[in-house]
Amino acid sequence: MYAGTNGGVLKSDDRGASWEVKNTRLTNTFAFALAIDRTTPTTLYAGMNSPDIFKTIDAGDSWSPRNSGLPAFFNVLALGIDAGSPATVYARLSGGGVFKSTDGGDSWNAASNGLSNPIVKTLETDPVRGGTLYAGTTQGVFKSVDGGASWSAAGLGDVNGLAIDPAAPDTVYAATTFTGVQKSTDGGATWVGLGLANTPTQTVAIDPVNAGTVYVGTQGTGVFKSTSGGSTWTEVNVGLANTSIQALAVDPLNASVVYAGTGAGVFRSVDGAATWQAYNEGLNNTAIRALLVDPVTSSTVYAATFGGGVFVFRQ
Numbered sequence: 546m547y548a549g550t551n552g553g554v555l556k557s558d559d560r561g562a563s564w565e566v567k568n569t570r571l572t573n574t575f576a577f578a579l580a581i582d583r584t585t586p587t588t589l590y591a592g593m594n595s596p597d598i599f600k601t602i603d604a605g606d607s608w609s610p611r612n613s614g615l616p617a618f619f620n621v622l623a624l625g626i627d628a629g630s631p632a633t634v635y636a637r638l639s640g641g642g643v644f645k646s647t648d649g650g651d652s653w654n655a656a657s658n659g660l661s662n663p664i665v666k667t668l669e670t671d672p673v674r675g676g677t678l679y680a681g682t683t684q685g686v687f688k689s690v691d692g693g694a695s696w697s698a699a700g701l702g703d704v705n706g707l708a709i710d711p712a713a714p715d716t717v718y719a720a721t722t723f724t725g726v727q728k729s730t731d732g733g734a735t736w737v738g739l740g741l742a743n744t745p746t747q748t749v750a751i752d753p754v755n756a757g758t759v760y761v762g763t764q765g766t767g768v769f770k771s772t773s774g775g776s777t778w779t780e781v782n783v784g785l786a787n788t789s790i791q792a793l794a795v796d797p798l799n800a801s802v803v804y805a806g807t808g809a810g811v812f813r814s815v816d817g818a819a820t821w822q823a824y825n826e827g828l829n830n831t832a833i834r835a836l837l838v839d840p841v842t843s844s845t846v847y848a849a850t851f852g853g854g855v856f857v858f859r860q
Contacts, residue, residue: 546847547589547605548855549576554591556605560845561857567605573597580624584631590650592621596638600650611650616641623668629675633692637668643680645693656693669707673714679733681707686719688733699733708749710756718759718775720746726761728775739775750793754800760818762790768805770818784821785812794836798843806833811848811858828856 548555548564553574555564568574571591578592587604590611596619599608615621619641627633632649635656642657643665664683671677676692681704687696703722710716715732718739725741726749745764752758757774767782768790782788785805792806803814805821810831813824824846825831830853839845844860 547579549579551575554605569607571599571608577620577622578624580626582626582631590624592624594620596621614653625668625670627675637665640664643693659696660687667707669709671714672711679707686733701727706748708751710751712756718749720749726775740778747790748793750795752795752800753797760793762793764789768818781818791834792836794838796838796843797840804836806836808832
């Protein structure tokens with residue numbers, strides 16, 4: 546595991562039990578984003594402020610800058626590696642749109658042609674088809690099918706989160722600030738509102754087994770669940786002590802187990818979100834920003850906090 550922090554990059558070889566600083570040759574240690582090459586996992590990229598991108602090919606033992614072509618004065622907030630070509634890397638810059646490298650980070654070029662809004666809040670790459678990616682911005686969703694060479698707009702307004710169905714990648718859900726949850730079944734060409742209008746939605750999670758089951762986290766009204774692909778929604782907040790939901794995760798091995806990250810810590814449901822219980826033993830920071838369930842040992846859960854680092858829970 547790797548963690549990007551304001552003190553550089555940390556690495557754990559024992560599932561988070563202990564961490565080692567991996568900052569050799571890092572001249573910038575404020576890390577916003579990390580991306581691992583899944584075909585060669587000793588290769589990874591770190592996105593910093595300023596902007597700076599660094600690359601390692603030895604699992605973090607040493608780093609080298611990869612900034613050629615990047616504009617100044619923007620932060621690198623997200624990184625993604627193309628599913629079809631690991632040498633193709635995408636970077637989301639704060640206020641600077643999307644940049645692309647086709648040579649493993651050696652050089653970068655703007656990949657924002659047609660991306661009329663440079664304020665990209667979320668960037669998702671198609672898990673199956675290389676070269677296809679979606680950008681969620683303050684002015685809606687944009688899609689590229691040519692690796693960022695051109696983008697087409699799909700409207701929707703302020704988009705906070707995107708989720709692509711891994712079993713049917715033309716199905717995409719968008720969590721928006723003003724128009725609730727939106728769904729596309731044709732790869733973003735058209736969108737249908739799924740309700741929750743006037744409810745600021747923050748995050749979307751799709752059941753990895755039953756694709757028709759979708760969870761949405763909102764700002765102030767908790768969690769909503771649909772078992773019909775978004776046609777109808779049910780509020781599922783029994784036991785939730787905080788209804789500002791920043792993260793959701795579904796157990797990949799047991800779809801009845803769902804986790805919610807809130808401003809009051811982690812909550813867990815073992816009955817498909819019908820009821821929730823606090824899951825905070827050992828947490829000394831309860832402002833949760835991201836959750837991850839170990840896909841092999843799903844009783845192991847990681848929680849990333851705002852300002853308090855990463856925590857791991859093992860049953």
